Amino acid sequence: MERYRLYIDGKNCDPDGGEWFSSESPFTGKPWAEVPRGGPSDIERAVTAAHRAFVSGSWPELTASARGLLLHRLADRLAAEASRLAAIEVRDNGKLYAEMHAQLNYLPQWFRYYGGLADKVQGSVIPLDKKGYFNYTRHEPLGVVAVITPWNSPLMLLAWKLAPALAAGCTVVIKPSEFTSASTLAFVQLLEEVGFPPGVVNVVTGFGNEVGAALVSHPLVKKITFTGADETGRRINEQAARDFKHVSLELGGKSPNIVFDDANLDDAVNGAVAGIFAATGQTCIAGSRLLVQDGIHDEFVRRVVRLAETARMGDPMETGTQVGPITTRPQYDKVLSYIGIARAEGATLALGGHPADRPECGNGWFIEPTIFTNVDNRMRIAQEEVFGPVLSVICFKDEEEAVEIANDVRFGLGAGVWTSDIGRAFRMAERIQSGTVWVNTYRAVSYMSPFGGYKDSGLGRENGIEAINDFLQTKSVWINTGAPTGNPFVMR
Incomplete structure (x- = not known):
């Protein structure tokens, strides 16, 4: 060594x-x-x-x-x-x-x-x-x-x-x-x-x-x-x-990634997956709460699940790998414990929810990309930072409720908004309590742009x-x- x-x-x-x-x-x-x-x-x-x-x-x-x-x-x-x-x-x-x-x-x-x-x-x-x-x-x-x-x-x-x-x-x-x-x-x-x-x-x-x-x-x-x-x-x-x-x-963060019914859904699906499964969800700005407007909720979730289940796991040195392992053994155990907490709270498991047993994952600390639906924002899975590939999907009816859910958490590091309405983009950017708001993109950073958080x-x-x-x-x-x-x- x-x-x-x-x-x-x-x-x-x-x-x-x-x-x-x-x-x-x-x-x-x-x-x-x-x-x-x-x-x-x-x-x-x-x-x-x-x-x-x-x-x-x-x-x-x-x-x-x-x-x-x-x-x-x-x-x-x-x-x-x-x-x-x-x-x-x-x-x-x-x-x-x-x-x-x-x-x-x-x-x-x-x-x-x-x-x-x-x-x-x-x-x-x-x-x-x-x-x-x-x-x-x-x-x-x-x-x-x-x-x-x-x-x-x-x-x-x-x-x-x-x-x-x-x-x-x-x-x-x-x-x-x-x-x-x-x-x-x-x-x-x-x-x-x-x-x-x-x-x-x-x-x-x-x-x-x-x-x-x-x-x-x-x-x-x-x-x-x-x-x-x-x-x-x-x-x-x-x-x-x-x-x-x-x-x-x-x-830490518990960032909302908010999708309105007027969004470009192809882009928003990619943004939702990138927000939580890129870097295996081990990022402070992970879009771990996916807020989806009720009119498109079921179809949008189906599309997110369909894309997430194609994620290639394995050796992180291989160029084709898309989801790598959890970095530490204690964090691996913590993520699995939160998956158990979400089940106990009554969230519906739509994808994953267990260690990856794929041959290409070997003996590493891999967890399948995991998606829970029917999540209430008061659940621990929606309030506490998991720091892993675990997505909580929350349904909302209108802009007012989206803001209320987005801000109803003690963190305020990042947020995403997906909409084709420029007025709504400006309103949401103003009202969300977060150090960074991305509109129709996610996880973009630059040495030229300030980065930090609100609240905790x-x-x-x-x-x-x-x-x-x-x-x-x-x-x-x-x-x-x-x-x-x-x-x-x-x-x-």
Whole structure:
């Protein structure tokens, strides 16, 4: 098996505890790599290195343009290594090579975009209402940033955080998911090659209670950016509040994918299937609640079932595979438990509902694409995030009821609307409580467009121009150009 090492202060190193743990392939169900089991002392080394790099050495001496150039160089190296890194990610998390290869070829754009934005961060001269003063603002980097990434799209979600953090001038300690650490440890080897100073980016792998907690609570960490479960995000937010740390949290979703009777049904069927069965449903924006208008409900469900049952399952490295395995064994068990919950709640099983026993699935953690109908929005299957290939179909009668059902959940990350009525498209986009609304499409993202959630789906935004602001703080500078000092006991 391949053995990976921690990356601290520009060097690959062993964990202080001298322990490794196995990473299992979701396709074979067998270990394929050994990952360092970091601990609090490793976090101490990494955070200290990041803080030292932030306050001294060559990193704080770089101009914003020079930082941007480093990001452009990293983008070029990432593009050259895209195929290799995609293959590592597939082996580690089981997502389709076709999707991972496309993602890795797109990810350099994040580093190019924020590399170009690095020297576009500008302060302002304030036209004061007071004579004899000159006032301007500076936007300065926060300091050491803790980056905590999930197991479903490790490098993509790392890029969303790392690119703006580095463009802003921060330094970083990354804690990837213990289930999918390999691609991150492989990726950071590119940083030294393109000239990033030691300590600017560090990686400590391990378990949440041993590594994540120590990173979040470290006094030198000034910001935490996290993607993952809302329960974990809530604990991080509570811990961060004690020390007034900045946070950005991209958490769970229970996204409505709403189909009206005037929609292009061929497109909407494809959108419904893509919304939940692409990435095996392991995405925070999964359209796991399919809301269908009553006049087309039965026919539309038949068409969705017919398309979903043709999905090709198997080796995620094969180009013809459309649905891969569940990434982790605990998640596999969780998805099956929710299928049991849906049955117990009285939902009607229209497709799937059991582990895949197809020969092409081997010993991997595969679950058949599953569709439940006759779902009431109050059911747990409609309210709680399953994070797997399980679709709940809910019938609605009109626009008002669609909005009511769509918003009647504690999450608000994404939503889809399928209609040929442009007025309805604008009305739904305004009324749905969600950070992103797709109209006549689904799962489209860009480095140029902000992404984040309402309600329990998180805080802050990633991507787009405004994302860099989450890694900066504003300083106001006052210069007396000739105002009299006056009475020292009166505010100027």
